[in-house]
Amino acid sequence: MPDLNVILLQLFAGLSRGMVLFLLSAGLSLIFGVMNVLNFAHATFWLFAGYVTVTIYSYLAEMFEPGFVLLVPAVIGATALMVVLGLVVERFLIRRMYNRELPEQLLLTFALVLIIGDGIKLIWGVQNRRIFLPVTPVEAFGVFINPYYFFIIGAGLTVAIGLWAFLHLTKYGKIVRAAVFSRDMVSALGIPIPMIYAGVFAAGIGIAAFAAGIFSPLLPMALGTDIAIIIQCFAVVVIGGFGSILGTFVASLLVGIVYSFSILIWPDGALAIIFLIVIAVLIWRPWGLFGTELRT
Amino acid sequence: MTPRDSNVRANWRIRLATGDGLSLPVVLLLFVGFLLVPLLPGRFWIIVATEILILGLFAMSFNLLHGYMGQISFGHAAFFGIGAYATGLLMRYFKGTGAGDLGYFEFFFSLLAGPPVAALGALVVGFFCVRLTGIYFAILTLAFGELLYYIVFSWYSFTKGDDGVQGLLPPALFQNAINFYYFTLLVVALAVCLMWRIVNSPFGYILRTIRDNQRRTAFLGINVRAHMLANFVIAGAFAGVAGALWGPFQRSIAPGLLGWEQSGIAVFMALIGGAKLFIGPMLGSVVYTFLHAWVTIYTVYWPLTIGLIILAIVIFAPGGLLGLVKERLGARSKRPTSPEQSAATPETGGAQ
Numbered sequence: 001m002p003d004l005n006v007i008l009l010q011l012f013a014g015l016s017r018g019m020v021l022f023l024l025s026a027g028l029s030l031i032f033g034v035m036n037v038l039n040f041a042h043a044t045f046w047l048f049a050g051y052v053t054v055t056i057y058s059y060l061a062e063m064f065e066p067g068f069v070l071l072v073p074a075v076i077g078a079t080a081l082m083v084v085l086g087l088v089v090e091r092f093l094i095r096r097m098y099n100r101e102l103p104e105q106l107l108l109t110f111a112l113v114l115i116i117g118d119g120i121k122l123i124w125g126v127q128n129r130r131i132f133l134p135v136t137p138v139e140a141f142g143v144f145i146n147p148y149y150f151f152i153i154g155a156g157l158t159v160a161i162g163l164w165a166f167l168h169l170t171k172y173g174k175i176v177r178a179a180v181f182s183r184d185m186v187s188a189l190g191i192p193i194p195m196i197y198a199g200v201f202a203a204g205i206g207i208a209a210f211a212a213g214i215f216s217p218l219l220p221m222a223l224g225t226d227i228a229i230i231i232q233c234f235a236v237v238v239i240g241g242f243g244s245i246l247g248t249f250v251a252s253l254l255v256g257i258v259y260s261f262s263i264l265i266w267p268d269g270a271l272a273i274i275f276l277i278v279i280a281v282l283i284w285r286p287w288g289l290f291g292t293e294l295r296t
Numbered sequence: 297m298t299p300r301d302s303n304v305r306a307n308w309r310i311r312l313a314t315g316d317g318l319s320l321p322v323v324l325l326l327f328v329g330f331l332l333v334p335l336l337p338g339r340f341w342i343i344v345a346t347e348i349l350i351l352g353l354f355a356m357s358f359n360l361l362h363g364y365m366g367q368i369s370f371g372h373a374a375f376f377g378i379g380a381y382a383t384g385l386l387m388r389y390f391k392g393t394g395a396g397d398l399g400y401f402e403f404f405f406s407l408l409a410g411p412p413v414a415a416l417g418a419l420v421v422g423f424f425c426v427r428l429t430g431i432y433f434a435i436l437t438l439a440f441g442e443l444l445y446y447i448v449f450s451w452y453s454f455t456k457g458d459d460g461v462q463g464l465l466p467p468a469l470f471q472n473a474i475n476f477y478y479f480t481l482l483v484v485a486l487a488v489c490l491m492w493r494i495v496n497s498p499f500g501y502i503l504r505t506i507r508d509n510q511r512r513t514a515f516l517g518i519n520v521r522a523h524m525l526a527n528f529v530i531a532g533a534f535a536g537v538a539g540a541l542w543g544p545f546q547r548s549i550a551p552g553l554l555g556w557e558q559s560g561i562a563v564f565m566a567l568i569g570g571a572k573l574f575i576g577p578m579l580g581s582v583v584y585t586f587l588h589a590w591v592t593i594y595t596v597y598w599p600l601t602i603g604l605i606i607l608a609i610v611i612f613a614p615g616g617l618l619g620l621v622k623e624r625l626g627a628r629s630k631r632p633t634s635p636e637q638s639a640a641t642p643e644t645g646g647a648q
Contacts, residue, residue, distance in 0.1 A: 093611075097610075110606070118603065231442070283436075
């Protein structure tokens with residue numbers, strides 16, 4: 001039995017991992033819900049944004065004193081850049097795919113995984129990149145914990161609540177939710193669907209970029225991480241149910257914590273346990289824990 | 297030219313441009329081409345051609361699910377890998393610690409064991425997967441494939457984990473690259489003939505109706521799930537044939553053979569060649585494997601290369617290379633197939 005310290009540390013690592021999974025899966029689920037496109041490249045955009053954040057940060061760190069403050073412009077800059085990139089990709093590639101069959105959409109976004117992944121290798125080389133933040137561990141619940149975990153969990157919660165509020169309380173959010181149910185009906189009301197699509201896609205990429213930025217001091221950005229993450233995101237949206245923000249949130253925390261603890265028990269098979277959960281959910285409730293049966 | 301002549305020529309074009317008309321001539325061309333490969337100088341091309349055949353058969357087995365049943369599997373490599381491991385571990389077992397080559401009987405027995413074991417795996421996995429369709433089918437097959445990958449990866453005492461199994465030397469006759477190549481060609485040709493019989497049997501046509509409309513097929517009194525499961529098992533068995541050949545070809549096997557990257561190769565090949573045509577995936581394997589062998593000589597950026605190719609194909613030639621040829625032939629023949637006609641012919645999907 002590992003002692004309490006290890007358990008608490010894994011719990012915090014799992015929660016912050018869950019937050020990143022949530023920020024990615026929420027975009028993935030929203031893009032799928034509204035546009036019916038499963039974006040295989042979502043985590044690859046995330047990884048790309050992570051490299052951009054690290055680059056901006058290290059550029060700034062040469063001019064100013066390194067520290068948490070410099071992370072703010074780095075994250076904002078990377079997010080803005082990725083939103084623009086998202087708009088461009090939607091306009092020139094994804095838009096051609098709306099009326100195509102599922103396999104073709106998957107292959108297009110998978111081609112983006114390969115192209116962007118190798119692009120990262122071309123630009124940044126094969127070395128891992130990360131931001132080193134000077135932090136002093138704080139004592140909480142009797143163990144010393146990197147305070148940055150609290151920041152990530154807080155930031156994740158803020159975005160989660162903000163996203164929920166946007167979708168449920170604002171006019172544009174309601175349009176997006178309506179588009180999930182019936183694109184034709186929304187279009188018939190005179191709302192320009194292509195703009196909704198572009199907005200949702202770019203916003204999804206933007207949230208992913210934000211997640212990459214805040215996560216970069218914790219996890220080194222490395223080639224291939226995107227694949228491990230996107231597979232976990234698929235697991236999250238399947239477990240939570242496509243189109244359900246609450247389901248995505250609960251499933252993200254579940255996957256993050258399960259992954260974090262199974263690394264202690266069976267390091268090679270941490271993902272295998274998650275796949276077991278996915279299989280169980282797909283067999284028992286294919287529409288996910290919080291999804292509605294109608295959507296399958 | 298008499299009017300009758302031009303009529304015959306137009307008929308010939310129409311025949312190629314409708315349904316699966318292109319597959320037979322392409323099969324014959326490919327077969328003759330494969331027979332002549334050993335005339336090329338150097339061992340390199342023989343190795344590449346062997347790889348084309350094995351992966352092409354794997355891609356064609358994937359296309360039984362995709363092209364004929366309308367589902368996309370991201371875990372099909374599990375059955376390729378299970379076949380490879382069944383054969384490889386048996387070869388290892390028969391070889392024991394003794395010196396000398398594996399006997400011929402033991403070799404063929406090991407090869408024959410691959411497909412049924414893969415089919416058994418497909419029966420278990422398929423039992424659950426055929427309950428779902430579309431994106432859920434894709435993710436469930438992915439999850440099962442990755443689960444099996446991790447089992448092979450972690451079960452060190454049985455599968456040697458990520459070390460893989462090395463030294464899978466076939467008996468003396470097949471150690472020669474040309475002999476093994478012709479043996480592979482024979483096995484793959486037989487498998488392709490069998491597959492052709494299956495997809496053009498009533499069973500094959502039921503699969504196409506399931507692809508086009510599951511609900512209507514069920515209304516006809518056909519047990520949709522049972523047919524999908526049978527097809528899943530058949531596809532798994534053919535993937536097992538390809539997998540069984542892989543070990544003695546590469547002389548080693550590794551858990552990566554079950555992983556999703558390997559599954560992705562089959563998807564790419566089917567897409568590049570043309571998933572709507574019987575022989576499309578094999579043509580895709582010719583293009584993919586050749587490019588892979590050729591491009592990796594010059595650059596490490598293979599993913600970028602293949603990514604750009606896939607992007608171009610998805611956007612400009614959604615029916616794959618054969619689909620493009622078919623479309624051109626259809627456009628040039630005097631009677632272009634109208635949409636109503638192509639919808640009426642079950643196997644005419646064409647480029648969409």
